[in-house]
Amino acid sequence: MKPSDFFNALWDSYTQVTPQAQRIQKLFESHGETVLNDHVAFRTFNNSPVALEKLEPQLKAIGYKAYGAFRFESKHLKARCYKHETDADSPKIFLSELLVEELPENCQAIIAKFIGQIPADAVQSPAIFWAGKLWGTPTSEEYATLAEHSEYAAWLSTIGLQANHFTVSINHLKQFPTIESVNSLLQNEGYALNKVGGLVKGSPTSFLEQSSTMADKITYIFSDGIEKSIPSCFYEFARRHVQPNGSLFDSFIEGNADKIFDSTNTK
Secondary structure: OOHHHHHHHHHHHHHHHOHHHHHHHHHHHHOOOOOOEEEEEEEEEOOOOOOHHHHHHHHHHOOEEEEEEEEEOOOOEEEEEEEEOOOOOOOEEEEEEEOHHHOOHHHHHHHHHHHOOOOOOOOOOHHHHHOEOOOOOOOHHHHHHHHHHOHHHHHHHHHOEOOOEEEEEHHHOOOOOOHHHHHHHHHHOOOOEOOOOOOOEEEHHHOEEEEEEOOOEEEEEOOOOOEEEEEOOEEEEEEEOEOOOOOEOOOOOHHHHHHHHHHHOOO
């Protein structure tokens, strides 16, 4: 599979539950912009048939290599980032997984039930990244229990394997070259932005500035018949800065990413 086919399939799946992304892309295009993707992110469970180490070979199969590792203590996560080995313009990939054993036992039991339903050979091709939920629908009580201790776990229990967000590369915008101008455009159009830690995560001195919308909402029917509005996915915006060595910063910053994760919070 070519990277372009991979990202096209991801975009089709992602925009089905994130209509704001398509609207925002068209908004930029109406101003004469060409929107390029900086990176895409995924979430999964550790110690499962779809754990990070099981998914990574599928990224390598389309030409990607790992180049960074991250740990998010308060959210009980670890992550790796990937870039294409030969095509510098191909979007980066950020893959995180929940360290289930760090959650309370009641949450572990709920997640163990989900993991037990995932086929042992679930990972067969890069298409696993838009496979969605590989387990049964949770009850509303299970969802609430998970959300109390891990918004990430609650989100994953309902959405599954799917691009959690795409990211507009501000570096490639001409009319909106700063993150502040992007944020102003979005707010003027009525989009709710993630304010955790401020609208802008990072700074020019850390060589990466990021912001994001709050996730779109979808109507979800839990297995006990209760219907609720829950977060789906969001759209991110990133501006990368040149480092003292003259190269553009191409990795990620834990402090920024930690706050971006909150874009799918239920509250």
